[in-house]
Amino acid sequence: MGQLTASNEQVPADDRVSGTAYTNLVVATVGFALTFWAWNLIAPLAGEFDKTLHMSSFAQSFLVAVPVIVGSLGRVPVGALTDRFGAKLMFPLMSALTIVPVLLLIPARSSYGALLAVGFFLGLGGTTFAIGVPLVNSWFPPSKRGLGVGVFGMGMGGVALSGYFTPRLWKHGHDLPFWVMAIALAVYTVVSFFLLRDRPDRVIPTASLASRLGRAGRLRVTWELSALYAIGFGGIVAFGVYLPTYLKTWYELSATDAGTKAAGFALVTVVFRPFGGWLSDRIHPAVVTCWALAVTALFAIVQAFDPDLSPIGTIAFLVMAAGLGTTSGSVFALVAQVTPVAQVGSVTGIVGAIGGLGGFVPPLVMGAIYSAKGSYSIGFMLLSDLALAGAVYAIGRMRSIRPTATTT
Numbered sequence: 001m002g003q004l005t006a007s008n009e010q011v012p013a014d015d016r017v018s019g020t021a022y023t024n025l026v027v028a029t030v031g032f033a034l035t036f037w038a039w040n041l042i043a044p045l046a047g048e049f050d051k052t053l054h055m056s057s058f059a060q061s062f063l064v065a066v067p068v069i070v071g072s073l074g075r076v077p078v079g080a081l082t083d084r085f086g087a088k089l090m091f092p093l094m095s096a097l098t099i100v101p102v103l104l105l106i107p108a109r110s111s112y113g114a115l116l117a118v119g120f121f122l123g124l125g126g127t128t129f130a131i132g133v134p135l136v137n138s139w140f141p142p143s144k145r146g147l148g149v150g151v152f153g154m155g156m157g158g159v160a161l162s163g164y165f166t167p168r169l170w171k172h173g174h175d176l177p178f179w180v181m182a183i184a185l186a187v188y189t190v191v192s193f194f195l196l197r198d199r200p201d202r203v204i205p206t207a208s209l210a211s212r213l214g215r216a217g218r219l220r221v222t223w224e225l226s227a228l229y230a231i232g233f234g235g236i237v238a239f240g241v242y243l244p245t246y247l248k249t250w251y252e253l254s255a256t257d258a259g260t261k262a263a264g265f266a267l268v269t270v271v272f273r274p275f276g277g278w279l280s281d282r283i284h285p286a287v288v289t290c291w292a293l294a295v296t297a298l299f300a301i302v303q304a305f306d307p308d309l310s311p312i313g314t315i316a317f318l319v320m321a322a323g324l325g326t327t328s329g330s331v332f333a334l335v336a337q338v339t340p341v342a343q344v345g346s347v348t349g350i351v352g353a354i355g356g357l358g359g360f361v362p363p364l365v366m367g368a369i370y371s372a373k374g375s376y377s378i379g380f381m382l383l384s385d386l387a388l389a390g391a392v393y394a395i396g397r398m399r400s401i402r403p404t405a406t407t408t
Helices: 017-041 040-055 055-085 087-108 112-128 131-139 144-172 176-195 209-218 220-251 257-281 285-303 309-338 340-373 379-398
Strands: none
Touching: 017 055, 017 087, 017 112, 017 131, 017 144, 040 055, 040 144, 040 220, 040 257, 055 112, 055 131, 055 209, 055 220, 055 309, 055 340, 055 379, 087 112, 087 131, 087 176, 112 379, 131 144, 131 176, 131 309, 131 379, 144 176, 144 220, 144 257, 176 209, 209 220, 209 340, 220 285, 220 309, 220 340, 220 379, 257 285, 257 309, 285 309, 285 379, 309 340, 340 379
């Protein structure tokens, strides 16, 4: 099939970014942060829930992983629906729907089964990533898409916000975190409905949802990017949901201290994601991905030897956060460059789903390994192996993809 160039994407020839583009970027990033905060409400409070539910390590890992897998899989249809109906409809809709499971956490917290059921629907909050990427991608010219999508990706800092604020709000009232989140989502739903704008010249697909997903699934690059994103973003999600448990279990930190340090990890990933996109606008994103994953692999090995948390362990976690954040930004710089504009939502949905699923498996593996071996070292060595494999593949295969080409 033919290549899609900047001219038929209807992007201004001088690569100027309009004020509307920046407004969309800011509003979408705020919404991404809020829905990600909601998506991660269970993880920072899992230890508090355990005081009455008395969960095993595996059961606790499964509880925090359920919203991850649902939110990840939900990105596939939500991304395709965004291609069809636009972000102006989809962002307020998904934000409003997320309010329901957030409030249901209040009566559900005393029952493990009820928490699992509510956690399933809480996964709705994790789908908005597949709404924002095609929106931002459509408004920014090719030379600035890496940075634009990277800035939008900073919304994953909602995980850090949740890790820091949720336990503190809980101390002031066990219902307070959920009411605050519900009100914030309600306000955002109204604001986003009035401020978000789809490009008036955007290509609206007429094919069915199944056929569009089928076409996106037949692109080889979709699955190559999915694998790399599963390591980069999957690692971020895995640490986001399981790091508080790891720090409490292995280093015997309090829930508040563990949540604070986990929030610091997430904050570093947030800062380095736009850096990965910005750098990819200047260097081939495959090269950026390779080096970022190589650094991650090295410091995962360091942490596998169970160093003291201060300073070696802290340094290892922060450097891994920088590497994973950079990777998540550089991989989606590739998505923006090699995917036809009309298919960005569908491809983003698949890549985002696989990336999120990459975050579903590690918490279960870490919980199972600790239950069986009383150690987390094997888990960190597995992370190192995957990151190194991703680095080799990125430089060996993905570097041959032309940054200005798109595949149809």
